[in-house]
Amino acid sequence: MNTEEHVIEVSDLRRVYGGGFEAVSGITFHVKRGEIFALLGTNGAGKTSTVEVLEGLARPASGTVRVLGHDPHRERSAVRPRSGVMLQEGGFPSELTVAETARMWAGCVSGARPAGEVLALVGLTGRTGVRVKQLSGGERRRLDLALALLGTPEVLFLDEPTTGLDAEGRRDTWNLVRALRDGGTTVLLTTHYLEEAENLADRLAILHEGRIAATGTPAEVTAAQPSRIAFELPEGYFPGDLPPLDALGVCGHETEGRTVRLRTRELQRTATGILVWADRAGVALRGLDVRSASLEEAFLGIAREASNSPAPRTEQPV
Template sequence: MDYVIEAGELRRSYAGGFEAVSGVTFSVARGELFALLGTNGAGKTSTVELLEGLARPSGGSVRVLGHDPYRERAAVRPRIGVMLQEGGFPSDLTVAETMRMWAGCTSGARPTGEVLELVGLGGRARVRVKQLSGGERRRLDLGLALLGRPEVLFLDEPTTGLDAEGRRDTWELVRELREGGTTVLLTTHYLEEAESLADRLAIMHQGRIVVSGTPAEVTASRPSRIRCVLPEGITAARVPLTLKAAAEGQRIEIRTHELQHALGELLRWAEESGVRLERLDARSASLEEAFLEIAQAAEMAGT
């Protein structure tokens, strides 16, 4: 497989001996969208900065498009786009002036008007940066990252500050970029975002990757759940023992890796017993549920 990002036993330490990245290994194939997830302080941004060539690793190796992004920055920088968590633009410049300034420093920059339309800022070209909303600044961040038609795009929390419509528009744009062959590495706190966009993902905790795979593989490792409310006078003790129902008053919850089988057994019991199940809800584990369980387990294990 043609991998354009490769990290092997990657490490990054700060003054005082704190190790933010502790032996991270993963690879990203050409045209793939890879999401890096984790709680605050997990090491996501520290890892991405190494991939972008903004810092030298303390140990291990990293290759982007076949090059060391720190030592061979001149070979890598023109071929990648970077969207940082904060852009730090001159506040008195207009959106168009900011875009033109950045285009002057970008090899093979596409027309600035085209980029502004692409990120939904076509009507805000003459507005000063300091007058933009937080969401509009994130759109400008994204536009600058796309100016050079990057082969590899790094997106660090790209939809922070966007409203629901803006977030969906950004998702659609990212999908179009991936379909056009752009490789994307994404960090996000919005787990729905990762579940919707990512081909594969990794969850970090305290500088290490604790689980990785496709969103379906990660969620499949967690149990599905069935919830309902039993009628008054019917206790959880009457539910078949094989379902291992947990009860809180009249509410019961069943966790299972065989959702169809368990739901069928519960419904057959209810039908045969003449029991009406209220507020019945059955669903597979979401990425959010899987993430929270994995993070909690990692915390308890002290990893």
């Protein structure tokens, strides 16, 4: 394998449940070696249905899926020893201690590294003698991650990895995932924390009603949404006193009292025009707030657009 090989390849994947409900409607995407790829979407968008196929837990209704060059369901024995899976809920015996759980799981993993090593990676060294039922929710997620790493996986599936973690624990997990990526591990991540995807993902796809609505780097996805500028008009000035907004690249605006909010796809041009106007008028713009769209805004905007106009069923760069 070379560093550019597609470790995960999905082509026209469909997943259909009893009664004919189509949870995944012909999606296509790929993930390269040493890449963190995030699958995002609202509840029911098809994330879990897609990941279950990638993990080999279910067959597709149609289409093809390859993980490390193999069909993960039919050739499970070729894929499983080289992959790690962190489910939303591990479901480990509550009476076992952390150390006992890790040792038990290590017995089910080919080429498992020492349990103490992976527990140290996730910050559980001081909790090895604690029973699973006594762990906090965040500590259980750390244990889930540790067990997914026992086999030094080439490809790692992380399903909501930081649920229940505090801010410090979340940052520590992010750093660990980045270190794994830098070491060559391919990571497929699902998360409801859009900040997490924005910070971690090299590329991402947003699913909506079983289809891919947008894909690309976080910067590419957010760049497709308007940036925002907000400020208060000085006393004695009105929106009509501003320069022509369409000439500044403004694509939408609203006012609330003396506050003006502008939307633009040309942030530098719009911001420059407003600031030059204020400078020439000799006024200060209080509450000035200039910002690019966040991934959350892009996510919500894409979901709204997709609801009004169904997206194509293949990978579509934004």
